[in-house]
Amino acid sequence: xxxxxxxxxxxxxxxxxxxxxxxxxxxxxxxxxxxxxxxxxxxxxxxxxxxxxxxxxxxxxxxxxxxxxxxxxxxxxxxxxxxxxxxxxxxxxxxxxxxxxxxxxxxxxxxxxxxxxxxxxxxxxxxxxxxxxxxxxxxxxxxxxxxxxxxxxxxxxxxxxxxxxxxxxxxxxxxxxxxxxxxxxxxxxxxxxxxxxxxxxxxxxxxxxxxxxxxxxxxxxxxxxxxxxxxxxxxxxxxxxxxxxxxxxxxxxxxxxxxxxxxxxxxxxxxxxxxxxxxxxxxxxxxxxxxxxxxxxxxxxxxxxxxxxxxxxxxxxxxxxxxxxxxxxxxxxxxxxxxxxxxxxxxxxxxxxxxxxxxxxxxxxxxxxxxxxxxxxxxxxxxxxxxxxxxxxxxxxxxxxxxxxxxxxxxxxxxxxxxxxxxxxxxxxxxxxxxxxxxxxxxxxxxxxxxxxxxxxxxxxxxxxxxxxxxxxxxxxxxxxxxxx
Numbered sequence: 001x002x003x004x005x006x007x008x009x010x011x012x013x014x015x016x017x018x019x020x021x022x023x024x025x026x027x028x029x030x031x032x033x034x035x036x037x038x039x040x041x042x043x044x045x046x047x048x049x050x051x052x053x054x055x056x057x058x059x060x061x062x063x064x065x066x067x068x069x070x071x072x073x074x075x076x077x078x079x080x081x082x083x084x085x086x087x088x089x090x091x092x093x094x095x096x097x098x099x100x101x102x103x104x105x106x107x108x109x110x111x112x113x114x115x116x117x118x119x120x121x122x123x124x125x126x127x128x129x130x131x132x133x134x135x136x137x138x139x140x141x142x143x144x145x146x147x148x149x150x151x152x153x154x155x156x157x158x159x160x161x162x163x164x165x166x167x168x169x170x171x172x173x174x175x176x177x178x179x180x181x182x183x184x185x186x187x188x189x190x191x192x193x194x195x196x197x198x199x200x201x202x203x204x205x206x207x208x209x210x211x212x213x214x215x216x217x218x219x220x221x222x223x224x225x226x227x228x229x230x231x232x233x234x235x236x237x238x239x240x241x242x243x244x245x246x247x248x249x250x251x252x253x254x255x256x257x258x259x260x261x262x263x264x265x266x267x268x269x270x271x272x273x274x275x276x277x278x279x280x281x282x283x284x285x286x287x288x289x290x291x292x293x294x295x296x297x298x299x300x301x302x303x304x305x306x307x308x309x310x311x312x313x314x315x316x317x318x319x320x321x322x323x324x325x326x327x328x329x330x331x332x333x334x335x336x337x338x339x340x341x342x343x344x345x346x347x348x349x350x351x352x353x354x355x356x357x358x359x360x361x362x363x364x365x366x367x368x369x370x371x372x373x374x375x376x377x378x379x380x381x382x383x384x385x386x387x388x389x390x391x392x393x394x395x396x397x398x399x400x401x402x403x404x405x406x407x408x409x410x411x412x413x414x415x416x417x418x419x420x421x422x423x424x425x426x427x428x429x430x431x432x433x434x435x436x437x438x439x440x441x442x443x444x445x446x447x448x449x450x451x452x453x454x455x456x457x458x459x460x461x462x463x464x465x466x467x468x469x470x471x472x473x474x475x476x477x478x479x480x481x482x483x484x485x
Contacts (some may be wrong), residue, residue: 001042003252011039012256019260025182029156032260036159040125044167047123050088055158056134057084062140062147070151074141081137089130092123093328102115107212125165127324127485131291133158136172138295145173146176153179162256165483166249168267168287175264183261192451195462196255201449202465203248208481209474211241215427220389223399231402237427238389240434242481243272246285249480251446269355270442272435275373277341277380283355288324292317303346311344315339325388325485330396334387341380358443 001007015035017242058081065077078186136157140144148154157176158164219226219234226234250267257264268288274280281289299315315336322335360370390396441447448465450458 002278002479003249007042014078016259020185027269028183029153029179033152034155036161036164039161040159040164043124044299048252050123051129051159054085054088054130055133056151059148059151059154062137064139066147070204078137081134085130085134089126092126092425124483128167128169129158129164132169135291135295139172141436148474150174162253163264166480168250168265169291170264170287175414178262186261189261190259193255193258195448196251196258198462198465199362200248200251200255201469203244205252205469205477207434208241208248208471210243210425210472211237212478213474216241223395223402226402228403228405233384239382239385240431245481249482261435266355266445270359270438271360272378273374273439273442274377275370276345276377277338277358278345280377280381281338281342283359286355292321296320301443307346311343312471314343314346318342329393330387330390337387362443
């Protein structure tokens, strides 16, 4: 079930009430475990066994690995976990891509390759919970985390329903201890969670679904029928569609967890105000980018080697990140382009701090230099989003070629009287309002973090956002984009 469905609207309040009524930590954990597997069953009951088997395997491996003192045996247990996790992920996610690529490669040489054709269904959330479970075993191997004592505590850590399907990808050192300590209902904490949920619903239902349904999908389904302005504007709309869709999911997930007494890591920090691609990747999908940094880039050597090797480590990490998103050449190119965009950070001093700092400083108006850097970074990111959104390399080439066909005027007047022009203006107004709100709130953890405002200001804001959701609720709510990864 998705966060925006009626079934979840019934599932969550029942779970919330029973959870806090139980009071005892272990009873709460068992309820969360049962609720999480029920939540996952709603997607496809056949893969509950896979989730359970991979989780239990890593739990048992960590239990055997931790007390072991022989280095070779410890490495053997670690590689058993790595091999098991990546083999399962690779089979379900990449078998078809590998088989097709090999078949096409032999075909170009005039030969035939008869690889078995399998119709493999991708288990929802497998990329996320595989990385979460794998990082736990690696941290136990490194001595940074003691192994979980009880199987049920580890199983609920992996399957925790708010972030099971699309993250944030949590670390065992952060989330697992929260299942081990008593939890008491905190009205202030729950209110902040409610605001996160409300803001996430606005991002998903008001912005992401409407941008996709009314403009992006129509243009990208037939890019050859459109000129440069429409293609460029559709790409900008997609940049905000995927941001609001995924950040909306993350905010809802973090908010749900807070109402249950858990703290999940921040996943987005106003990324489109970044002044360089390197800063963007410190603010975008933080749980994944830091995962690749800690478990791939640094083990490859990170910054502890020469410039050439650093560049290789960085580009390889981004290529793997692109492939993580999906078995397609478009994702591989998307990852490679972002790697090239971040590459100058290895050799040149970069502006922009970490995700805890407000982007572009604290002033109300950005400097001209900031505007130019943010605009250039956003333009580069939109170029890479063309590959991410396109269904094939051919479609990406069609879009990029179309962007070179100029139209008369910045905003062709001939479009203003058409439905396309109407939706373009509506989308532009929505994006402008959203950007202004984010800019004004960029020194806060998220734009609706207004718990310190007086009630007579807060409640009209909540009411306005609630009615905005009702009035702009899409006829059909689309699945969260990152569910496919």
